[in-house]
Amino acid sequence: MDVGQVILGRPWLFDNDVHIFGRSNMLLFEHDGKKVKILPVQPKGNDKKPDPNKSSQGVNLIGAKEIDRELANGAPIFALAAREAPKDISNVVPPEVATVLEEFSDIFPEDLPNQLPPMRDIQHAIDLVPGSTLPNLPHYRMNPNEHAELKRQVDELLKKGFVKESMNPCAVPALLTPKKDGT
Structure with missing residues (x-):
């Protein structure tokens, strides 16, 4: 690659004892x-004038001749095609899937019932090692809006019976992320 390298994630960094030098953007390992x-490599042709075909918003547009030339030089080319998803996807369901959804409509209710499913033959439990200490850490800090939303969601789950109050002395971390519309 001419512009940068690929870092293969935290396990790869750990297994190879990679040293990352942030200021110089360099990786060092054995x-x-x-x-x-691994040093950063500058893109080719940094000294050229700006190309009028290239958008200033970060989208690079090239013509068919440039693509042919790059392919002839053996350059790898990746293409990404995207389309805007419709806001209402109910009419986008293929007919084959729609018939299955109609046949099993009782499995896909609009709202969940206000109770847990019936007890099953196998009950799962988390077995703790006797005498071990639990990681009792403080919860994430929240602003008042996040706290109110978390309280609303927990109260709703308690009311429906999906969760019950725990006597466990440890906190359960909860992390709220705002949606694009701000909710």
Whole structure:
């Protein structure tokens, strides 16, 4: 790649004991007994004038001749095609799927019932090691709006019977993320 390298995630960084130097944007690790240093590479042609075909909003547009030239030079080319999703997806369901959904409509109710499902033959439990200490850490800090929303959701779940009050001394972390519309 001309612009940057791919970092393969936290397990790869840990397994290879990779040292990351943020200021210089350099990675240093050992592979097969040899020290490997990955430096950032500048994109080719940084000294050129701005291309009028390229958008200023970060979208690069190139013509068919440029694509042919790049392919002839052996450059890898990736294409991404996107379309806007319709707001109402109810009429987008394929007919084959719609018939199955209608046949099993009792399995897909509009609202969940206000009770838990009946007890099953197998009940799952978390077995704790006797004498071990639990990770009792403070919960995430929340602003008043987040706290009110979490309280509303927990109260609704308590009312429906999906959760019950716990006597566990440990806090359960909850993290709320705002949606695009701000809710």
